[in-house]
Amino acid sequence: MEAFAVTEHPCFFREAARRYGRLHLPVAPACNMECRYCSREYDCPNESRPGVTSQLLTPEEAAARVAEVVKKDPRIRVVGIAGPGDPLANTATLETLRLVHARFPQLIKCVSTNGLLLADYVLQLKAFGVRTVTVTVNAVDPAVGAAIYAGVRWRGAVYRGMEAAALIWSRQAAGIIEAMRAGLRVKVNAVFVPGVNGHHLPAVARAVAALGVHMMNIMPLIPLAGFAHLAPPSPKEIAFVRTVCRQYVPQMDWCRQCRADAVGLLHAADAGKHAYCVT
Numbered sequence: 001m002e003a004f005a006v007t008e009h010p011c012f013f014r015e016a017a018r019r020y021g022r023l024h025l026p027v028a029p030a031c032n033m034e035c036r037y038c039s040r041e042y043d044c045p046n047e048s049r050p051g052v053t054s055q056l057l058t059p060e061e062a063a064a065r066v067a068e069v070v071k072k073d074p075r076i077r078v079v080g081i082a083g084p085g086d087p088l089a090n091t092a093t094l095e096t097l098r099l100v101h102a103r104f105p106q107l108i109k110c111v112s113t114n115g116l117l118l119a120d121y122v123l124q125l126k127a128f129g130v131r132t133v134t135v136t137v138n139a140v141d142p143a144v145g146a147a148i149y150a151g152v153r154w155r156g157a158v159y160r161g162m163e164a165a166a167l168i169w170s171r172q173a174a175g176i177i178e179a180m181r182a183g184l185r186v187k188v189n190a191v192f193v194p195g196v197n198g199h200h201l202p203a204v205a206r207a208v209a210a211l212g213v214h215m216m217n218i219m220p221l222i223p224l225a226g227f228a229h230l231a232p233p234s235p236k237e238i239a240f241v242r243t244v245c246r247q248y249v250p251q252m253d254w255c256r257q258c259r260a261d262a263v264g265l266l267h268a269a270d271a272g273k274h275a276y277c278v279t
């Protein structure tokens, strides 16, 4: 069977979002970073946001899940790994991609990562059918990044403060460069944290545009964990910053901030529906 066109990826092409779906496989619980807004403690079947899953799957279970879902829903074009932690901090991610690509070479494989280890894995990801990658870049200035990242674990050491933030952006930039070189389609997600990085997002847009990324997705903060006291940005604030950033790089404005086990179309009645809802 011929591979699906990358233009059928619903998160990279607006038109595709109306017609095609994605399936997230929750195989990656561990993370090597500590974002202050991140909470992966909850396992609520009704909560719909990144970092949440009802169940973790092994690579074999994940491949079986793909078989089950694509049989029922021929609109599925993308199999993505988006957590609940960082995909590249988990060996299960590569094993899952290997199994899924061997059985379903036509599906687009997609990974959403904090980018810390992306440069190390680009070629393996490509070999296992990954054609689209999302890297979350919240800051390119270490002073701003230090307010968002509590720390990072890198090559066996822990870094904090501006040192951590500088390291994170340098690894993200290296990963993006490698991914672009390998011919992957790259999107950058940025979490808009009011009072922390809102003013800085145009600088992020400029920096990632200079690396050639195809799209940027500014997502409103979901106030949790260390940022539970902050208010999310208003729709007006988001629209404004997207307008500014659009000068540098095309903007995604149809993201549903999906769970790590989301399945189906992004739009329409089944948006936010996920595979393992038990209620």
Ligand code: SF4
Residues within 6 Å of the ligand: 031, 032, 033, 034, 035, 037, 038, 039, 051, 083, 084, 085, 086, 114
């Ligand atoms: Fe959470 Fe993702 Fe940040 Fe890791 S990179 S701490 S999983 S938001």
Ligand code: SF4
Residues within 6 Å of the ligand: 010, 011, 022, 217, 254, 255, 256, 257, 258, 266
């Ligand atoms: Fe697409 Fe946004 Fe959902 Fe990721 S979180 S699968 S970019 S709609």
